Amino acid sequence: MNRLNELFKIKYPIVQGGMVWCSGWRLASAVSNNGGLGLIGSGSMYPDVFKEHIKKCKKATKKPFGVNLPLLYPNIDDHINTILDEKIKIVFTSAGSPNKYTQLLKENGIIVVHVIANQKFALKCVDAGVDAIVAEGFEAGGHNGIDEITTMCLIPQIKSTVDIPLIAAGGIASGESILAAMSLGADGVQIGSLFASSLESSAHENFKKKIIESKDGDTALTLKEITPVRMLKNEFYDQIQKAYNNNASKDELIKLLSRGRAKKGIFEGDLVNGELEIGQISSNISEIKPVSAIMNDLVVNFNKKLDFLSTKLM
């Protein structure tokens, strides 16, 4: 249908975001089996766990899948070796410069996609030779850009700047919002929160329930001094705000964070002391569903809305 489907050899231009503690082989293979592109999120995995997830994913699907690689990962060389050893064909890199590994990956025949949040980094991606870009808006969950540019503004901006396949992320959790993203100029979308709440997500049941119960205004972007991150407001979030009010130093903030907070919240289900990374659109998610139902809803509602909008302005 479009150049994104062609690039990845997938049926629908829908990518499941690689998310810490949510997207293991089970979620990635389910998305791929249902016509999207599943990604294993390597950021929360030790090297041996990562390898195991890849092997299991290969068994669970014959369809294309990929991995997400946060370039800040401490043992990144181990992950790179795993990717090459296992002959992974699609890698999404994030949280770092696209110059760092794009060449190496491409020399090994890998399709490279990089996540950006402003125009400057989009241009860097093109210079580095990446195959496609994920442009992620302010409303997205987890780690986020410093410029606070929303999906509505970011997509047309990037579209007018570079001409490689463009994947919109941030605030997308319905067929209608896929159509909106494509209206803005995206070739397809990356969806996080909705898949984080799916049956096949490896997140803790408590976390999934918290997502579907959340209301508008329940998330916030914080920790802008270290690395901006969007999370649900809970007691841990309050601790961060208290630290700000006490003029905490950068080191103190890092110390507050670096206690496996995301694992505690997302994977272990500690809703009080855990870091509950999720997107602003979580308030629109109302049910824990299997990936097959989610993908079906996305496609059906995209098509329905397209029919509804078929009248031109005259």
Added chain:
Amino acid sequence: MNRLNELFKIKYPIVQGGMVWCSGWRLASAVSNNGGLGLIGSGSMYPDVFKEHIKKCKKATKKPFGVNLPLLYPNIDDHINTILDEKIKIVFTSAGSPNKYTQLLKENGIIVVHVIANQKFALKCVDAGVDAIVAEGFEAGGHNGIDEITTMCLIPQIKSTVDIPLIAAGGIASGESILAAMSLGADGVQIGSLFASSLESSAHENFKKKIIESKDGDTALTLKEITPVRMLKNEFYDQIQKAYNNNASKDELIKLLSRGRAKKGIFEGDLVNGELEIGQISSNISEIKPVSAIMNDLVVNFNKKLDFLSTKLM
């Protein structure tokens, strides 16, 4: 074409936002004459000036137009009297509770629209009996909601909450983004920044040039303690940040603001000491154009994108 066009009796579901120091009779009548709904922004006008703009607007267009009324306006009763005396038919209220004046206005046969930025206020609007809602996202210029909900997340949220005509605002400056907003569930859009930069806007030439030169990441939302406002980052913005770093009190911040800063920046063209209220989408505006050309571009590009997107997901 849809219930918004029917409500206002306009050709295109496009409202020009009422903006301080930009939207006088000249801009409002130009938008109305070109098939949209023009609004006179009363927030920056003394009562006699407001009356004069209404009279001039009536002479300049036979099409429907309205006024925007910020409910925080100090001499609000004067403005209400002017609205009733001049038999204004459409009033957009903002920055306050819809309970305050909706009944009085409706008793006088006026169509009332209220601006909101979250679900709670959307429900209040329905209770108050308003005829339509503007849902304004975090990316919008000027005064803004406290929950930082982006247009991409806000529109589906509001759409699923209330069933009165819904106008999307924030981040919209192209036909493509009108289509995106309508994909998300809006019946139409309110456009600010693009019209602020138009030939017919009463803003100073310096300010318009600054808009079209601005890059992504050049605006920020600040002054969250008083009333969140999005502006271009300039020396005045830096003064606010400095005040924050020095733990300025709320009173000190108010004092810093209350020196006619918006007038200075937008109307007098002082780009250093003025408050340059504008939306995040300003980075996508590249030319000062007459309203007729802007409206034509919006409609043509909406229709073009609709044609382009006509393929369903299969």
